[in-house]
Amino acid sequence: NAGVTQTPKFRILKIGQSMTLQCTQDMNHNYMYWYRQDPGMGLKLIYYSVGAGITDKGEVPNGYNVSRSTTEDFPLRLELAAPSQTSVYFCASSYSLGAGPTPNSQETQYFGPGTRLLVL
Amino acid sequence: GQNIDQPTEMTATEGAIVQINCTYQTSGFNGLFWYQQHAGEAPTFLSYNVLDGLEEKGRFSSFLSRSKGYSYLLLKELQMKDSASYLCAVRNNAGKSTFGDGTTLTVKP
Numbered sequence: 001n002a003g004v005t006q007t008p009k010f011r012i013l014k015i016g017q018s019m020t021l022q023c024t025q026d027m028n029h030n031y032m033y034w035y036r037q038d039p040g041m042g043l044k045l046i047y048y049s050v051g052a053g054i055t056d057k058g059e060v061p062n063g064y065n066v067s068r069s070t071t072e073d074f075p076l077r078l079e080l081a082a083p084s085q086t087s088v089y090f091c092a093s094s095y096s097l098g099a100g101p102t103p104n105s106q107e108t109q110y111f112g113p114g115t116r117l118l119v120l
Numbered sequence: 121g122q123n124i125d126q127p128t129e130m131t132a133t134e135g136a137i138v139q140i141n142c143t144y145q146t147s148g149f150n151g152l153f154w155y156q157q158h159a160g161e162a163p164t165f166l167s168y169n170v171l172d173g174l175e176e177k178g179r180f181s182s183f184l185s186r187s188k189g190y191s192y193l194l195l196k197e198l199q200m201k202d203s204a205s206y207l208c209a210v211r212n213n214a215g216k217s218t219f220g221d222g223t224t225l226t227v228k229p
Contacts, residue, residue, distance in 0.1 A: 007170035031215055042207055042219040043163070043175075050215060058216065090162055094214070108153060109217065 002027050004112035006091050012118045021076040023091030025096040030096040033109065034058075034066065035089040041048040041104050043090065050096070081100055081119045089115045124220035126208050131226045132198055140193045140223045150215075154182050155194045155207040157222065163207055167193065195225075198199035203227045 007022045012045065017061030035058075036042040049068040063085060067075040072075045074093075078085060092109040123145045129174035132138040144152070151170040169175055169184035169191060181194040195202055205222040212218075 035219075037132075040221075042221040043209075045216065045218070048216060059218075094215075107151070108165040108168060111164070115161050 004091055004093055004110050005114035006089075006115050008115060009113065010116045010118075012120060014120060015077075015081060015083065017081050018077070018079050019081070020052060020116075021075065021078075021089055021091075021117075022070050023076070025071065025073045025110070027092075027093060027110065027113075028071065028092035029110075030071065031094045031109075032068065033090065033092040033094075034064070034074070034076045035090045036060065036085075037090060037114075038087050046089075046090060078117075083119050084119065086119045089117060100108065107115040124208055124210060124218055126206075126220040126223045128221070129224045129226070131228060134182075134198055134200060134227055134229050136198050137196050138198060138225065140206050140208075140225070142157065142191045142193070142220060144189050144208070144210045144220075145190070146210050146212060146218070148187075148213035149186060149210065150213045151211040152184055152191050153209040153211065153217065154191075156209060156211060157205045158201075159204075166206075194226075198227050200227050202229070 004025045004108050022091050034046040038044050045054045046065040072105045091112040094109045095107050114115045126142045154166040156166050157163040167182035174183045184191045205224050207222045208216045208220040217223045
């Protein structure tokens with residue numbers, strides 16, 4: 001298994017440009033997440049999805065959009081890039097609660113390698 | 121909502137034991153995770169507690185008290201490679217996880 005893959009690894013955007021961060025997982029996980037991590041800080045949840053066709057807002061959704069048309073893919077869209085969106089973006093996936101193989105530690109989130117985004 | 125607190129930085133000596141604390145406030149608690157994150161890398165899973173008590177995995181142990189909203193991660197026989205950020209995360213019944221800001225551990229020779 002490749003696990004969780006993200007593209008691109010690094011991107012520079014100009015203010016007002018748009019882009020899509022790609023995320024794919026091959027573990028057949030129902031749950032997928034997008035986080036951003038600013039320097040010296042923890043992870044802030046942007047959006048998450050509990051299955052194909054279902055998405056919900058996290059702590060910091062403003063300026064972002066997501067879609068979940070398949071179990072495997074969960075792209076994150078930035079419509080009008082702003083300097084405040086300069087960050088490292090991590091995608092993650094996990095089994096549904098109680099659906100993972102025992103022991104329960106299999107319900108942990110598996111993270112992609114991250115996308116570093118710089119908005120100038 | 122959920123609120124997670126952990127110390128910002130800790131320093132310890134190679135071969136020693138260090139305990140990293142995490143306190144939390146949440147509704148609908150459904151598990152507490154500890155992740156390790158080396159600089160420039162993604163977080164990786166260390167341990168998981170959903171019931172009170174101690175979970176041991178080699179040099180790493182994690183403890184949970186749900187009534188006190190408290191957990192700690194215990195690292196034994198510290199090695200230089202353990203220098204990293206340690207993230208405490210609390211999951212609720214909807215499957216959402218909230219992360220603390222992380223504790224940067226520096227292991228010195």
